[in-house]
Amino acid sequence: xxxxxxxxxxxxxxxxxxxxxxxxxxxxxxxxxxxxxxxxxxxxxxxxxxxxxxxxxxxxxxxxxxxxxxxxxxxxxxxxxxxxxxxxxxxxxxxxxxxxxxxxxxxxxxxxxxxxxxxxxxxxxxxxxxxxxxxxxxxxxxxxxxxxxxxxxxxxxxxxxxxxxxxxxxxxx
Numbered sequence: 271x272x273x274x275x276x277x278x279x280x281x282x283x284x285x286x287x288x289x290x291x292x293x294x295x296x297x298x299x300x301x302x303x304x305x306x307x308x309x310x311x312x313x314x315x316x317x318x319x320x321x322x323x324x325x326x327x328x329x330x331x332x333x334x335x336x337x338x339x340x341x342x343x344x345x346x347x348x349x350x351x352x353x354x355x356x357x358x359x360x361x362x363x364x365x366x367x368x369x370x371x372x373x374x375x376x377x378x379x380x381x382x383x384x385x386x387x388x389x390x391x392x393x394x395x396x397x398x399x400x401x402x403x404x405x406x407x408x409x410x411x412x413x414x415x416x417x418x419x420x421x422x423x424x425x426x427x428x429x430x431x432x433x434x435x436x437x438x439x440x441x442x443x
């Protein structure tokens with residue numbers, strides 16, 4: 271998504287909180303609409319609709335088609351560019367922040383009873399530019415390590431977790 275129009279289209283596609291949850295599930299692993307629907311407790315037609323919207327926005331791709339009971343199941347995957355490399359600043363930043371906040375709210379409501387957030391940081395700080403660059407690199411490494419460690423939903427011996435990381439330099443005023 272190189273130009274502003276396609277980036278804005280992608281961010282608008284994320285405005286629905288269910289689509290953020292779908293992207294989380296299909297990040298770096300292929301899943302069909304039926305598999306996503308089972309994981310999210312939603313209907314397969316509804317998930318198919320949202321997967322098509324995400325595909326139209328270029329946020330997921332069909333990586334394989336598998337024959338199932340006389341039909342063809344499309345399996346979708348999302349490779350997040352924001353994890354692999356920094357994004358260019360633009361008008362879509364506010365839409366992305368709103369989508370992340372909505373997704374965080376939904377996932378927080380689904381927190382396992384009796385547990386608390388392991389790490390919560392919400393701050394405006396003044397730091398040395400080199401410290402800032404180091405922390406951004408560490409956050410990117412953390413995101414990649416989590417992504418690489420991700421297993422298919424409900425894999426025995428795994429726990430379901432949530433993470434949202436957004437770091438940016440602010441104006442001086």
